[in-house]
Amino acid sequence: MLMLQRIGAASERLAFAVGLYPLLLGKVLRRLHKPPWFFALIIRQCEMVGVQSLPVVLLTAVFTGMVMALQSWVAFHRFGAESMIATVVSLSILRELGPVLVGLMVAGRVGASFAAELGTMRVSEQIDALWTLSTDPVRYLIMPRLIAVILMMPLLVVLADAIGMLGGYAVSVHLLDQNPHTYIRNSYDYLQLIDLYSGLLKATVFGAIIGLVSCAEGYYCAGGAAGVGRATTRAVVISAMSILMADYMLTAWIFQ
Numbered sequence: 001m002l003m004l005q006r007i008g009a010a011s012e013r014l015a016f017a018v019g020l021y022p023l024l025l026g027k028v029l030r031r032l033h034k035p036p037w038f039f040a041l042i043i044r045q046c047e048m049v050g051v052q053s054l055p056v057v058l059l060t061a062v063f064t065g066m067v068m069a070l071q072s073w074v075a076f077h078r079f080g081a082e083s084m085i086a087t088v089v090s091l092s093i094l095r096e097l098g099p100v101l102v103g104l105m106v107a108g109r110v111g112a113s114f115a116a117e118l119g120t121m122r123v124s125e126q127i128d129a130l131w132t133l134s135t136d137p138v139r140y141l142i143m144p145r146l147i148a149v150i151l152m153m154p155l156l157v158v159l160a161d162a163i164g165m166l167g168g169y170a171v172s173v174h175l176l177d178q179n180p181h182t183y184i185r186n187s188y189d190y191l192q193l194i195d196l197y198s199g200l201l202k203a204t205v206f207g208a209i210i211g212l213v214s215c216a217e218g219y220y221c222a223g224g225a226a227g228v229g230r231a232t233t234r235a236v237v238i239s240a241m242s243i244l245m246a247d248y249m250l251t252a253w254i255f256q
Contacts, residue, residue, distance in 0.1 A: 024216045027138045028146060038144055045148035049110050050155060056105050061160035064097055065089060065167030073176050082178065086186035089168035094195045098161040100247055103206035106153065107239035111214035114145055115235035118218025119228035127219070142219060146211035153207030154200045161199065198254045205250060206243050213239045 072085040118141060121127050130137045165187065172178045214235040221231040 020216045020220050021212055024138075024142065024219065025212055028143055031136070031139050031143060036139070038140060041140070041144035042147050045144045046152055048113075049106070049145075049148045050152035053106055053109055053152075053156060054159070056109060057102050057156050057160050058163050060101055060105055061093075061098065061164040062167035064101060065093060065164035065169075066171045068092055068097070068164075069168035069171040069176070073172070082176075083182065083186055085172055085176075085178070086168070086183045087190045089172075090165055090187045090191055091195060093161055093164040093168070094191065094199050096199075096247070096251075098164060099157050099199045099202040099206060100243065102153065102157050102160045102203065103210065103243045104240055106149070106156065106207075107210050107214075107243065108236055110149060111210045111235045111239045112232050114211070114214035115218040115221075115232045116228060118142075118215060119221035119231045122219065122221045123224050123228060137219070142215045145215055146208070149211040150204060150207040153203040153210075157199055157203040161196075194254070198250070201254070202247060202250050205246055209242045209246060210239050213242060 068089045069085055072088045073082060076082050076084055076088075118127075121141070127137045127141070130140060169180070169183060169187075172183055173180045217231040217235040217238070218228075221227050223230065
């Protein structure tokens with residue numbers, strides 16, 4: 001009986017949380033077509049989301065490319081197909097590993113920051129104070145963060161793709177003694193523009209997911225300091241799970 005009660009309570013909390021996201025999205029969309037847009041805040045959030053995320057994103061990308069090249073060589077060496085390493089590394093990074101890993105890194109870093117900041121403002125009544133100052137909290141707090149993460153995610157993915165492919169090249173050429181000209185040719189011969197565009201589309205969708213989930217969790221936070229911690233945890237976990245589910249659905253839609 002107790003277990004059923006806990007399951008029911010958890011289901012109720014999940015349904016309540018899921019309902020917050022379209023509610024907040026609707027509020028943002030209703031405000032997009034008229035000013036003010038607070039461009040200074042958008043630029044500040046772009047700097048926080050994009051520039052400050054570069055170290056962790058690029059470090060993740062370069063080691064991902066290096067590991068992909070090494071693992072591909074181990075597998076293809078059994079069949080004498082080492083020339084396919086470049087193609088596998090390039091396709092894997094452009095289509096999947098680049099956008100997904102960048103999304104997960106940004107969700108852990110930026111999503112947690114958004115949820116913690118907004119949650120702290122909610123429990124300390126700073127958001128209520130904005131209403132008393134005739135300032136719309138959704139326009140002032142949510143929109144700059146959501147726009148910034150949507151704009152910055154594709155740029156981060158482009159840089160991560162380039163660095164990841166460079167890491168694969170470094171391992172293949174300097175460690176595994178592959179011909180550099182053959183590696184570069186094989187990297188591009190089998191690539192199509194759809195491979196790049198699909199990764200950028202995924203990055204944009206993942207950015208919208210991260211911004212919406214983390215801002216909603218923080219904006220509707222309750223329960224004091226403990227509530228802020230729970231909201232931050234939910235923001236990261238739900239963003240990561242949503243990214244993986246969206247990745248499957250987008251892949252099935254684009255490449256079906």
